[in-house]
Amino acid sequence: MRCMYDMIIVGGDLTGLSAAKAFHEREEGARVLILAQSAEEAYTENNMIDTEIYARKNTVEQNLVKQGHEELYRFCDQHSIPYKKCGKLIVAKDEKEVELLHFLQKNNEDSTVLSQEELFEQEPFALGVGALYIPSAGIVDYKKVSLALLQEVKESGAEIRYDEKVKSIVEGKKSIVVETNNGAYYSKKYINCEESQSDKVAKLSDYYTDIEKFPLQRQYYAVEEAKLQHIVSPVPSALAPFLNIYVAPTFNGGMEVGSSINENHDKGNIKEFISNISSIRKASSYKGMIGTYKKAMKDVGSEEYFLEQVQTVIPSISREDLIPRFTEQDQAVITTDGQFREGFFFINGECSAHVVQIPYYGKKASFAIGQYLVNQVYEPTLLS
Template identity: 30%
Template sequence: MYDFSIIGGGIVGLSTGMALTQQYPGAKIVIIEKEKELAYHQTGHNSGVIHSGIYYKPGSYKARFAREGNAAMVRFCEEHGIEFDICGKVIVAAEPEELPLMDNLYERGLQNKLNVKKIGSEELKEIEPHVRGLAAIHVPSCGIVDYKRVSSTFARIIQEGDGDIRLGTKVENISENMDGVTIETNNGTIRARFLINCAGLNSDRVAKMTGIKTGMKIVPFRGEYYELVPEKRYLVKHLIYPVPNPNFPFLGVHFTRMINGEVHAGPNAVLAFKREGYKKSDINVKDLFETLTYPGFWKMAMPNIKEGMKEYMRSLSKQAFLRSLQRLIPELTERDIVPTHAGVRAQAIMFDGSMVDDFAIFSGKRSLHVCNAPSPAATASIPIGKAIVGQIIERFQLDGQLSKNIYINQ
């Protein structure tokens, strides 16, 4: 019998396990991951950006967690010898009609208590000599890191606290009552006093196994990237983003310098035909049928059909993708970019078609379900893990039980 079982070995599940290990030394914790390695899906395909939180609605969990997470991630990397670089970011207005949007974004940055600065084209050239822009916002607190390495360090801390990590273990069924949970897997049955669902792309399905009705469904969107050839990496010094379209829920293609020196450009955002579909050819009939028969998907898709078609053009045409990059760096040519990895974003969509924009956590009898952990989840993973532990403590206090009664080792 475990005290805590965590489904999902991505950065949020591992951060939660680390927070539990630190809050309750001696508690028996198990991480359940269906893949053969940790941080395999969204975490492993992450862009590696340490976000500032400038885009997010003031007062939202995303805004608070991003700001706190940025500082916490830097401290954690310093303490554990993980390479990172606070290189800064520019958000560029390339066209006159983007200037008011940039001003609004700048005001949002101030409301989120960030160190941001508006700069003109000359100062932009000093920071990024090859970028074309009328003006920009400079965000010095943004950085880059390898989140797989961060995740492996979280895992090491859990194991040093005698926590178990079970790889290649797929959850097949869950039964839950007021005494605990029984988790049936392909590698046997696991019993625990409490379950935390951090299953990412499959979080809604795990919640459904326990009878939780979330009113939302995970719809996968693939983000495809190109990479600058090595001899053209000099074109990007820091992180370069466009001013986002406020009517479209993605940030647009941007340039990201990776911690290993590579420079990635992207992503677009297209519907994936498989929840873990990183290739255009990846299709899962069950996943696709669920998406296409879900009314919420169509209610979301139809108003965004024009922008969605642009995204598909960028997916199908290298020239179309290049044109979107040339808005910021005009001297790029088709020879300068080559395809690289893709990621899949787990987007929670409500039945009415609204996209869940903030973190969404649901409570069961003996469980918590993290059913939407959008970007900046990697940046914010440390405060998210602590917040989940706080909700567990609050839950059991509200139930009239002492928190220590959860643990068989205390």
């Protein structure tokens, strides 16, 4: 006799675990199955909690990020996990960028535009003509968050299966069949948050997107000397909105610096990936996508560009100070018309919900995103 689950969640990262937590809170005693490729999906070493300031004011996106970070801090309090709301300074190098700070400030009433003198008072090591200060940003021991959430989800009764790669999905109005390399699973509902492959998983359910995800490898560094009290970052680059360059204090007294895009990462895999796109996309669309990706990598995909951006805001950091610490896999999301897709991207199905894209500033908002996905399974709405 086949087993029928109440919910199948494809993806074992923090968003998937958060969705399982939210579903159990809504349906106590429900049978939940999480299909994950590896146990490592749940863990991240990047400890920065960013800000919702990059999302448009009073939108679902902004509320998700803000609520997600607030719930993260509450979860840390409940589980005695260390964190620090140190705030973030987005530093402008010239008056043109100061204008951008005033534009961003409209997205967050709690943020403050600082003069050059006020910036220096806050961070003597930072260099700029002004800055935007956002007090809600912070740092957290995110590995401890992952372990605590994983334990909570297991104790609630969720079943987690690893080494699962989804091959096909048949979605009806009242049930789902998910077939993986290890067999078929049956459920009343399912959530897709397999971040790196979520667009492909959605396609298996006949939900098509106008995007491709180009693989990136982010390199993060440690600096042993402690110089900062706040997170400091340059104004985001218009060349490549997927960049996330910052310098942050750490709990051990040093600094975390992220993230460069490794231009030598998986050159063979990139060529194979581009070849695969060429075979499934019309010539006009894949050429635009690949051209956008290659131009971005040429412009920003080097250690030299990364170091230049870091030194723009913290000039005392040298190349010799940067100690490679860890890497993370990520994606640049590009539409068929050759544009970078920014922000969140959700799809609602008959009895499913899919998160196709989470912007870098929303990566730590998993508690709210998981709750949102569960709500969408029951009462689908359009994101606005």
